Amino acid sequence: xxxxxxxxxxxxxxxxxxxxxxxxxxxxxxxxxxxxxxxxxxxxxxxxxxxxxxxxxxxxxxxxxxxxxxxxxxxxxxxxxxxxxxxxxxxxxxxxxxxxxxxxxxxxxxxxxxxxxxxxxxxxxxxxxxxxxxxxxxxxxxxxxxxxxxxxxxxxxxxxxxxxxxxxxxxxxxxxxxxxxxxxxxxxxxxxxxxxxxxxxxxxxxxxxxxxxxxxxxxxxxxxxxxxxxxxxxxxxxxxxxxxxxxxxxxxxxxxxxxxxxxxxxxxxxxxxxxxx
Numbered sequence: 001x002x003x004x005x006x007x008x009x010x011x012x013x014x015x016x017x018x019x020x021x022x023x024x025x026x027x028x029x030x031x032x033x034x035x036x037x038x039x040x041x042x043x044x045x046x047x048x049x050x051x052x053x054x055x056x057x058x059x060x061x062x063x064x065x066x067x068x069x070x071x072x073x074x075x076x077x078x079x080x081x082x083x084x085x086x087x088x089x090x091x092x093x094x095x096x097x098x099x100x101x102x103x104x105x106x107x108x109x110x111x112x113x114x115x116x117x118x119x120x121x122x123x124x125x126x127x128x129x130x131x132x133x134x135x136x137x138x139x140x141x142x143x144x145x146x147x148x149x150x151x152x153x154x155x156x157x158x159x160x161x162x163x164x165x166x167x168x169x170x171x172x173x174x175x176x177x178x179x180x181x182x183x184x185x186x187x188x189x190x191x192x193x194x195x196x197x198x199x200x201x202x203x204x205x206x207x208x209x210x211x212x213x214x215x216x217x218x219x220x221x222x223x224x225x226x227x228x229x230x231x232x233x234x235x236x237x238x239x240x241x242x243x244x245x246x247x248x249x250x251x252x253x254x255x256x257x258x259x260x261x262x263x264x265x266x267x268x269x270x271x272x273x274x275x276x277x
Contacts (some may be wrong), residue, residue, distance in 0.1 A: 051104060
């Protein structure tokens with residue numbers, strides 16, 4: 001008798017979390033445990049919302065201005081979709097508003113005009129990967145922070161990342177986009193785009209980094225061959241193969257060295273025997 005395959009859904013944006021702390025990822029994505037967002041996360045979401053309004057307007061030829069699109073930032077910051085815990089934050093709502101509006105303006109005036117957008121926050125068709133032994137991984141996700149752009153090397157992914165450490169410095173003190181840790185998500189976007197449209201991704205991906213730190217710096221960095229991180233090469237297994245082993249065994253190990261190992265970010269933190277006491 002043929003046995004139906006077991007299918008595990010993995011959102012594109014969650015790959016990094018799976019390998020940062022598998023135990024936390026299992027709690028959130030398989031067991032449905034909830035954690036509350038903080039103000040900095042809400043700030044990032046609001047910046048993504050307003051820049052998407054501006055980019056969509058550019059793509060449609062609507063003539064929307066950066067100032068008009070900024071209304072989406074104010075609305076999302078003050079009316080977030082989910083619950084927000086404001087306790088223990090290192091900034092006020094007024095500071096978050098100032099930081100976000102500064103980044104929104106810099107993006108709309110300095111970054112966005114250099115891109116030819118094909119899609120903004122594109123919805124994609126799920127991609128099912130057969131991992132053998134009756135396991136399928138269904139990769140899903142709206143490219144909710146990414147753009148598809150067309151340049152001299154063809155179509156590529158442009159993904160906005162916000163955060164205090166989104167922009168670092170090189171050895172000469174110049175702003176540099178932090179690209180480390182983003183390849184898995186970018187590679188997933190590339191696979192989903194190709195699966196949905198039938199069009200190949202041929203250009204390197206770009207991380208558009210917007211720092212929510214004190215200086216609100218912006219920078220752009222490239223990621224090449226992002227799909228190899230997921231799919232692997234002849235010499236090295238990809239993350240999908242490692243993920244399949246976790247899903248097959250049901251063993252999701254903890255990582256008490258994760259920067260997100262706290263009650264603020266992990267819903268199973270209080271019951272985790274491996275957390276720092």
